[in-house]
Amino acid sequence: MPEITSLARMEDLQRLMQFVVSQAQSAHLPARRQREIELAVEEVLVNIFSYAYPDAEGRVSIACQAEDERLTIEIRDVGVPFNILEIPNPDVGAGLSERQVGGLGAFFVRKMADEARYRREGDQNVLVLIFDQRGHDAPHPK
Amino acid sequence: MEIENTGKDDGRFMVAVRGRMDAVTAPEFEKRILDWIDSGETHIILDLGELEYISSAGLRSILTIAKNLRGQQGSLVLCALRDTVKEVFEISGFSTIIPVCESTEAALKET
Numbered sequence: 001m002p003e004i005t006s007l008a009r010m011e012d013l014q015r016l017m018q019f020v021v022s023q024a025q026s027a028h029l030p031a032r033r034q035r036e037i038e039l040a041v042e043e044v045l046v047n048i049f050s051y052a053y054p055d056a057e058g059r060v061s062i063a064c065q066a067e068d069e070r071l072t073i074e075i076r077d078v079g080v081p082f083n084i085l086e087i088p089n090p091d092v093g094a095g096l097s098e099r100q101v102g103g104l105g106a107f108f109v110r111k112m113a114d115e116a117r118y119r120r121e122g123d124q125n126v127l128v129l130i131f132d133q134r135g136h137d138a139p140h141p142k
Numbered sequence: 143m144e145i146e147n148t149g150k151d152d153g154r155f156m157v158a159v160r161g162r163m164d165a166v167t168a169p170e171f172e173k174r175i176l177d178w179i180d181s182g183e184t185h186i187i188l189d190l191g192e193l194e195y196i197s198s199a200g201l202r203s204i205l206t207i208a209k210n211l212r213g214q215q216g217s218l219v220l221c222a223l224r225d226t227v228k229e230v231f232e233i234s235g236f237s238t239i240i241p242v243c244e245s246t247e248a249a250l251k252e253t
Contacts, residue, residue: 013166035195035226042197046165092235096212099239101205104198111233 005061008048008077016045016062020073023064027071029133037071037131040112043105044075044084044127052079052125069133076124083118084109084127143167145174148189151250154217155183160192163200172203176210184216187249191222196230208240217241219249 004019006012020041024034041062048060058079065072087106091098110116115130143161150156155178163171175186186207208218221243223231231237243249 010166013164017164032225036229038195039197039226039230042164042199046197046199049165090234092233094235094239096205096208096239099205099235101198101202104201104234107234108198108230 001063001065003061003063005059008045008053008058008060008079010046010049013042013045013049016060017042020062020064023066023073024071024131027066027131028069029071029131033131033134036112037073037129040109040129040131041073041075043108044129047082047084047105048075048077048079048125051082052077054080071131073129073131075127075129078123079125081120082125085116085118143171145171147178154185154187154250156187156189156246158189158192162195163193163203164195164197165199168197168199168203171200172206175203175207179207179210179214179216184211184214186211186217187219187221187246189221189246190227191224191245193224193227196227198234201230201234201236204236204240219243219252221246221249 002023004016006016017038021034021038024037045060052058058077060075060077063074084106087103089107090100090103113129114132114134117128119126143159143163146158148156148158157175159171211218219241222245223242231242
């Protein structure tokens with residue numbers, strides 16, 4: 001299974017994203033779905049960069065399994081125990097003055113992935129995201 | 143990501159943003175716009191017709207700018223949102239708190 005590992009820092013974001021995009025292409029997912037995948041993965045990675053390793057540098061790894069029109073992504077880090085899927089949704093109805101950006105990343109992960117699962121495995125956070133081909137005009141069972 | 147002042151029309155300062163606004167590039171975008179605001183431009187039209195991608199980092203910068211301009215009785219309009227960018231704005235609720243137009247021409251027609 002193709003995998004990339006890197007220091008968990010912003011300087012490596014674009015390189016990690018390029019890997020994910022190439023895997024999405026291998027799964028023959030359309031360009032629009034590729035961008036949605038990038039969005040979800042970026043939000044996960046930025047959370048790891050910001051919070052996983054408060055005291056020292058750490059690493060992150062991404063493994064992808066590309067099938068026909070389905071991409072499974074597994075993101076692992078050995079930072080502080082953290083499940084992005086537990087972060088509550090932001091108030092998307094708030095007016096401009098009250099509006100905050102906190103929680104938006106987690107919100108996008110849940111919205112963009114067809115399936116999302118977290119588990120703690122030893123000292124690792126393991127987040128699995130699954131992306132299928134989706135009809136954007138069809139009602140989505142979520 | 144490219145950021146370019148493409149003109150000024152009727153006091154409205156037009157900026158085109160091209161490429162991707164992600165966690166790496168959003169801070170630069172925010173700084174450039176805030177610099178223009180500091181120099182007196184408080185009515186801004188953002189042409190996003192060539193923006194391919196935006197993440198929550200980009201939304202954070204846009205929110206900062208929108209709140210800043212509102213605090214100065216200024217204005218911010220976003221134009222020509224594409225595909226995933228439009229989807230991101232809609233599902234996050236940002237398109238109901240920041241004016242969105244189909245094109246810069248449409249934005250300029252509105253007072």
